[in-house]
Amino acid sequence: MAMRKALLLDPRCFQAGFQLLFLAYGCAVLDWPVSPAHCAASIGGCLLFQWSFESLRRRQFLSLAPKSFAGWGFSVLISALSLCLLLRTNSWSISLLAAFLTVASKYLFRINGRHIFNPSAFGIVSVLLLGNVAWLSPGQWGSGTVLFFAILTLGTIVVTRVQKLDVSLAFIAGYAGLMAWRQLWVLGWPADYFLHTLGTGSLLLFTFFMISDPRTTPAHPAVRIAWGFAVGAAAFYLQAFKWWYNTPLYMLLLFAPLVPLLDRLFPARHFQWQPASLAFLQRFKKIPMLFQSRKTIAALLLLVFGAEQAAAFCGFYVSKADGTLKNKTSQVILVRDGNQNVITMYNNFKGAPGEFAMVVPVPVVLRENDIRVVDPQIFQTLNDYSGPRLVEYYDSDPCRPQILEDQMVYEKAPVAMGAVKETGVRIEAQYLVGEYDILILSAKQSAGLYSWLRENGYRIPAGAAEVLEPYIKSNLKFFVARVNEKELKKLKNNFLRPLQISFNSPKFMLPIRLGMANGDGDQDLLVYAFTRNGRVECTNYRTAEMPTGQQIPLFVQRDFNRFYGAAFARKWQREGRAVALLEYAWDVSPHNYMKCDPCTGTAPSAQDLVQAGVRWLQDGQENTADVFFTRLHFRYNRHDFPQDLVFQATPNRASFQARYVM
Template structure:
């Protein structure tokens, strides 16, 4: 995403408005849309630091290169692009990204062109170093928003005569996505979902179309777009990394000088009129590419007038002070003070499955539990896995540990008690803690089986009460038939989904209950299964679960990571409303409240989002729905990177260097055609879905503060009623009647003589 450096015109005397102004307006509109409609996790401080640092770097580069004057438009475009795409928890990193983006134009140059797309280079550096991340799913899949981006982008690229590279890239990349879907046998809803992406359109219209970093000739640009599309597809589906187009662009940038040499063309250049540094009679022109051995004519240089120099200093110096002040400023962290009184656990939802994923680098441990109800003879679990699993990579977990994890991270209800407004003292905080559970591993010997119907039994194990098979197959129909003939109940239509996984080279982890072993172990319930493997794929296959689903299903995913929060890359990750004050009577119906709240949030995201219920450092909690997990419990869930560094204590066992993210999704085949893809970010900011009951003070003391307090009570109750109605969709009239707001005094102020003598 970068600035437009010129426009192709046959008549040098023709004047056009600077295309960069359109790009600034377009990017500014997208940023406002993201902030106020999509609730981007982006502070105004970060926006100010990013833009301020970019302008300062542009000014420093202007002085260093001895350019005739300071032109802020390119720096504004780079900084707005970074605000839209880059996410970081630190203002210093946002400033560093601006320095890398704008500074690269002055450092990395080739024959009077800057080599790298500035924003693309800054993003690549931040991602490669782990200092920041991009949230490609933040835009969601809103059709009208895609249309908006396309229109704004079309305005920019046509003004810059670079529509050809944008359209060529989109045509090739979209064509490759559909070709991949046809090869895998996927329904067309999957490539349609993949291209219905605001991030893809923003890349195509605002980043790849930069005329100063694209080849000069149309033939070169066509070849350039083809190379980027191929590289993007390989990164996305071969290396299993998100943001494939961004990495494809940075990888193909060195090809630009080669393509310019093979296919010469007219080069973009600005006269000083376009930058505001020359007289109004100056015009925009294109310098043809000089022939070998020739030297381009140097443009005449004009000195900056003293008036402009003073003006720049008046603008730049305050910007520098503001930026440095923001970098030095740090807000004071505040704790959640409240008395924990209840939680919304997974039992509130029917058809709810739970998955815990511990992941660091490419090493992954998945713990799977479901709410299967019925005869265990009918139970069968079929899960695509990326690698062949050995016996030691399969384990049976302790359900108590998974329940402890669910309790610890559950949405919670807390109580506050208003203090006497006539007294000045702090609220005391009370916490309620639950007891911890222990864990008991289980294991069993392994065995083998033969092939049938083109299916290869790669391995066969008995693990606890489960018979485990690892299968591979040549055809999905043969695999479906083999599973059916061997007693596994496979829903009709599963072969289409199985075919896609087989084409991706995946194996199948198949489990069913061994009744004899279950009886021998004395178990009356199904314990969670665990698998450990290494793969660059950070994903969760959900498509098989939608084949025979009777309506939408609930899925709770717990991520245990070392670096920070986890989010989806192909769907939108949304924070649930939190810290909302609601009426006191909700305490006795918190389950109903949370179910309806979640349903409302699902509807607002058009049933296509994943919702973050909890994100917290495992070292502590405030308020606590349960104690943090011990180091042993975390190790049982697959946290392998601690190496005995976890701390244990008698009152609150704790663990170090583990960050927990809890996501909740309601999914079906219509709204979630593609498996869930994830990425770990460096975001370690704490979040919890927390809802507040605030008990009013009921004392009889008289003072000015008490009078003001009583006057605002009815207004506060009314706010709580509206909040509850907005969150749940409940009828506001019913809420008011249940709260009995009409009986609350309106709080008329006493006359002066009524306050004169207080008996």
């Protein structure tokens, strides 16, 4: 009884319990692809290595009894659960390596009997720096209101019990405070844009469960507050201006060596784990009474698991005064190689080619050789090969199984783009590319874009003015394309070809908020993404896999498009709407002969991939270079997607395709 009471009074017991709750929520509700092998290697490895190191330090084998475990096992269990929550890898051996580095850092880097680095942060960052073996998924939590308040409340309990709420609040002041200043005051984004940045589970977990570690923060309260603010400010700068990912973790490690120096300059009593008084637990005595009612339990489950989280284009179209133009479904090819970006745009909209212009924000002034037109067939090729498919297995010859396959085919439509007349806006560059007249407007002068459109009889779509100003303040340029009627007549089919632009930038994103101005309700966007290493995923929205391998009735074959549309809508609603749904992911390198399972169509050739923007296959490298293909399907609107799409290339090379079996 006394042992049970001691465990309940240990703050680390609360922290480990909350982390287990978050892990269960992620796996059961958010469908995290966390393998049992990863969790087993992380937790088992941390406990084994901690027991081994501590036994060597004490020169005797540690007891595994509960009383002894409370002394050496609780802290490392918290670190192990952090690895399970944050780190992602396809190999259990990398999970085991991260566990070893996590524990080893506590014994190898010590000053005055205290370890310098936050153990889990050290283990995570170390394996990230090894190369393409692990990654973090900051968008895995989504930004649901229920989850936000749950982590905020539980985190406050934890840091209050270890008396480190000051460093958590200081970090939030440095990071979120400066982010609010930039996004709301400087750039002029609406409030929901900023709240989406703040309301991510990864940021809140770091704030309340990692930076608040009492062993690796300064002892003096005032110094601790200044140190926490500095970590937040540095993380803000690198994310906002350098487009680094996961900056709080890196800055926590970078600032950790300052803690011993600060403790020496500003001495104070160091933190010691102390059992809390029973008075704290008295506050929770009445909680079990709330669960005596079945209705109360049902209501709470509905609140937690049923609450909602609070095809399109990366620009907008400008129609004539009386014109109407709606952008409902679009397809975009993204190619990322280091900081080199290639974007190919193919859009499904309604309107006459001579009645509108296309405006797309870009980070740099594009040169003429950065702009190309490509054959629209490349989109059909990619869609046919990666689209969701209906598979029927049958044996006409028992010795020779065959496969019949239908695919989800999206409506084909030519791209129509409009005209831009001479303006008073400063033009940085002007080109004729294929059937398009191209203008690059200076970002500093592009405030005149609004006046020019009005003066020339064009109306900016409703809602465009709201998001145009932040792009201008972000010093972006504006890529404007119009149709050259004379060049268009030279084409055999009179169809406009997709435009492809390339530029060098650390930003890996699509500015969809500007495209919402042309949207009529929900819009669909298909993203075909190519990298050298592995899957592409969103960093500011969740990425979830479509259901696959399900058995369906035979009659579905007659109307598979309708069936898949309903399946997609159901999955989209179930995942909280603010989600990217994965439909295909595979290594499509020319030297890899297994690009799907099953396959009946022709895979994209090396020539197709080069046309899509995979430039590293040029110069005879098709036999050695790697290409990974990811297909993401978005359905978004202004309410569910307050921010532009931000992506990252991960080393995740797990294959996937949405298929349904009869």
